Amino acid sequence: MTTFTIAPSILSADFARLGEDVEKVLAAGADIIHFDVMDNHYVPNLTFGPMICQALRDYGITAPIDVHLMVKPVNDLIEQFADAGATYISFHPEASEHIDRSLQLIADKGCKAGLVFNPATPLHYLDHVMDRLHHILVMSVNPGFGGQSFIHSTLDKLRLVRQRVRESGRDIRIEIDGGVKVDNIRAIADAGADMFVAGSAIFNQPDYKHVIDQMRKELAASKAC
Ligand SMILES: O=C(CO)[C@H](O)[C@H](O)COP(=O)(O)O
C-alpha cells in the first residue's frame, strides 16, 4: 500500500507567527514541513535561510523538515541547513557544478537527498545517481513563487519518473511541488507522486484540517492506493 505524505509549504504561512502556524498545520494532520529556500539569484525571489530552520527546531518543531533549495551554488547551504536541523534536502541539478558531490554531501551530513526537476529540466540528470536518492521532486510550476497554477504536462513527466523508479527497483519517493489542490491531488497520485507539497491550498484557508482531510480523502480514492 502506498504511503502518501502531505507537506505544507511554509512559503504561504504567516511569517510573523511562523512557529505557531507550523504547529497548527502539523496538528491539522500534515506529515512534514516543506521549506522553500530562494536566493534571488537562481530564482527571482528571496525567502529564508538556515537560521529560520534552526529557529523552528528551537521552538520545538520535531516533524521532518523538507528543505527545497532554489539556490546557486548549493554546497555551502547544504551544510548550513543540515546543521540547522533539516531532514531532507533537495537541490536543482543544474545549480550544482558536481551533482554527485552535492548528493554525497547531503548524505555525509546525515540528511536524505533529493533532486529537483523544473517543468523543462530533462530527466537525464537521474542517470548514474539513482542510488543516492531518497526522493525526486517534480516541479509542477516554475520555481520562485507560491500560488501559481499547476502545469498539466507535468503529469506525463511524473509517469516517466514513476517508470524510472520502478525500473530501478529502488524505494525512491516522488514529490510533486506547485499548484497542488484538493481538486487535482488524486490525478497527481494516479500519475505517480506520493509526496505532495501544498502551500497556498492549505495556508490560504482558515481551516487547515478541513483541507488536509479532503486531500486524504481524495488520495484514498486514488488508483495508486
Ligand atoms: O517551490 C515552490 C515554489 O518555487 C513552492 O513549494 C510551491 O510553489 C508551493 O506553493 P503552492 O502550493 O502555493 O504552489
Ligand SMILES: [Fe+2]
Ligand atoms: Fe518547494
